[in-house]
Amino acid sequence: MKKMPFIYGKSSDSLNFTDRKDETKRLERNFKSLVNTTIISPRRWGKTSLVENVVEKIRTENKDIKVCVLDIFNVRDENEFYEHFAKGILKGTSNRWEEMAENAKAFLSHLLPKITFSPDAHAEISFGVNWGALQKSPDEILDLPQTIAKAKNIKVIVCIDEFQSIGDFSESLAFQRKLRSHWQHHHNVAYCLYGSKRTMLLDIFSNASMPFYKFGDIMFLEKISNKNWGEFIKKRFEDTGKKITIDQAEYLAQLVDNHSYYVQQLAQQSWLRTKTSCSKTIIDESLQSIKNQLSLLFVGQIETMTATQINFLKAVLDGETAFSSQENLQKYRLGSSANLKNIKNALISREIIDISANKVEILDPIFKLWLTEDYFANT
Numbered sequence: 001m002k003k004m005p006f007i008y009g010k011s012s013d014s015l016n017f018t019d020r021k022d023e024t025k026r027l028e029r030n031f032k033s034l035v036n037t038t039i040i041s042p043r044r045w046g047k048t049s050l051v052e053n054v055v056e057k058i059r060t061e062n063k064d065i066k067v068c069v070l071d072i073f074n075v076r077d078e079n080e081f082y083e084h085f086a087k088g089i090l091k092g093t094s095n096r097w098e099e100m101a102e103n104a105k106a107f108l109s110h111l112l113p114k115i116t117f118s119p120d121a122h123a124e125i126s127f128g129v130n131w132g133a134l135q136k137s138p139d140e141i142l143d144l145p146q147t148i149a150k151a152k153n154i155k156v157i158v159c160i161d162e163f164q165s166i167g168d169f170s171e172s173l174a175f176q177r178k179l180r181s182h183w184q185h186h187h188n189v190a191y192c193l194y195g196s197k198r199t200m201l202l203d204i205f206s207n208a209s210m211p212f213y214k215f216g217d218i219m220f221l222e223k224i225s226n227k228n229w230g231e232f233i234k235k236r237f238e239d240t241g242k243k244i245t246i247d248q249a250e251y252l253a254q255l256v257d258n259h260s261y262y263v264q265q266l267a268q269q270s271w272l273r274t275k276t277s278c279s280k281t282i283i284d285e286s287l288q289s290i291k292n293q294l295s296l297l298f299v300g301q302i303e304t305m306t307a308t309q310i311n312f313l314k315a316v317l318d319g320e321t322a323f324s325s326q327e328n329l330q331k332y333r334l335g336s337s338a339n340l341k342n343i344k345n346a347l348i349s350r351e352i353i354d355i356s357a358n359k360v361e362i363l364d365p366i367f368k369l370w371l372t373e374d375y376f377a378n379t
Helices: 021-032 047-061 078-092 097-107 144-152 163-168 172-183 198-206 226-239 246-255 260-273 280-303 307-317 326-331 337-349 365-378
Strands: 037-040 065-071 113-117 123-127 155-161 189-194 217-220 353-356 359-362
Touching: 021 037, 021 047, 021 065, 021 189, 021 217, 037 047, 037 198, 047 065, 047 155, 047 189, 065 078, 078 097, 078 123, 078 144, 078 155, 097 144, 144 155, 144 189, 163 172, 163 198, 189 198, 226 246, 226 260, 246 260, 246 280, 260 280, 280 365, 307 337, 307 359, 307 365, 337 353, 359 365
Parallel strands: 037 189, 037 217, 065 155, 155 189
Antiparallel strands: 113 123, 353 359
8 A cells, every 4th residue: 555645643754745845944043043942823723843844953963963753741849840840851962872972971960860671672771869859959950951962062953842731840930940040041052932821831931920021942843835735646646657637736725724734634644545646525525524523522522511611602603703792792692891801711721722813713724614513513
C-alpha cells in the first residue's frame, strides 16, 4: 500500500509540512540570534510541527547550537518540573550517552546523577536526591542551560511544549517569577515556549502584571491560507499517482475552515476513497464520515454544557454579534448581560470558542458542522 501522503494527530515532518514560510524564517532567525520566543494559537494549528521543523533545520545546519525539546504536559508540580527540565537539558546538549553522563556529573554532581539503560538501549537519567529538598535551592537546575552553554562555548535553545501547565502548579505565580529571574540572565540561551491552551498562554505572556510579560518575541500563528492548502493537497495527491484539481483541493480545505488538523484528516480520507481522480462527492462523503465518527464525542461535550452555553452557541451560528442586546438575550434565553460574560469565559476556558477583535468563533469546524447539521437541526 502506498505511504499515506497526509499526516494528522502527530507533528508533521518536512515532507508533510506546508507553508509557514514566514513563521519558519522568523523562528529560525530568533533561534540563531538567541531571541526568546512565545508561540500562541488555538490547538491543532501546527505549533509543534513548526517548532520541530525549525529544530531539525537548526540541528542539521548549526553544530554549535544545541536544541533541547521538552513536553511538560504531564508535569504536575514544581519538583517534577526541575527533574524533567534537568533531564531534558542534559539529553539535548549531549551527542551520546557518555557525554550525557559526563555532563551530569560535571554540572549536577551534588544531585548524585545515575545513568541507566532500558531494554531498547536508551539511556535514562535518575538522581539520588530528595527533590522536595531541592526546591529550597533550585538555582543549579534552572541555570543548567547557561552553565553548559558557557562551559562548552555553544548556544542552547530550550523549547518547552505545553508551557501553560505551569499555571496549574501550586504557587504558580511565585514559580513563574523564579523562572523569569533566572532565564532573563541567560545570554547564551534562548527559550521557545508554546502550548495548546491559547487563553492561558495569553495571560502568562500578554498580561502586564505577570512575570513573563515582554519576555521575548510573541508569534501569533494564523491559519494557513486556502491557496497554500490547495497547492499542498494537489501536490501530495500527484506525488502518489492520484489526481485532484486545484479547485477541489481548495474546496476541501475551505470545508474545514483551513484548520490544519482537519485539512490533513479530510485530505487523507478523501485520498483513501480516491482510486485515480478525486471528486467533490468523494470530499463531501469523507467529511460526513469524519463528522459521524466524532458525533459521540460531540454529544459528550454538549452534555457537560449548561443550557445558556448551548443557547449562546446557537446565537453564534446564527451570525449574531450583539449578544448583550435585550432582543438577543430574550431570543436565545441567555439570562442577564452579566451572565453573558460568564458564558463566554466558560466556553473560552474549555477552548470551544475564541474571541478576537470582538468576533466570536467556534474553534472546532467539525463540531460547528455537527451543531448546524445534526444537533440544532434536530432540536
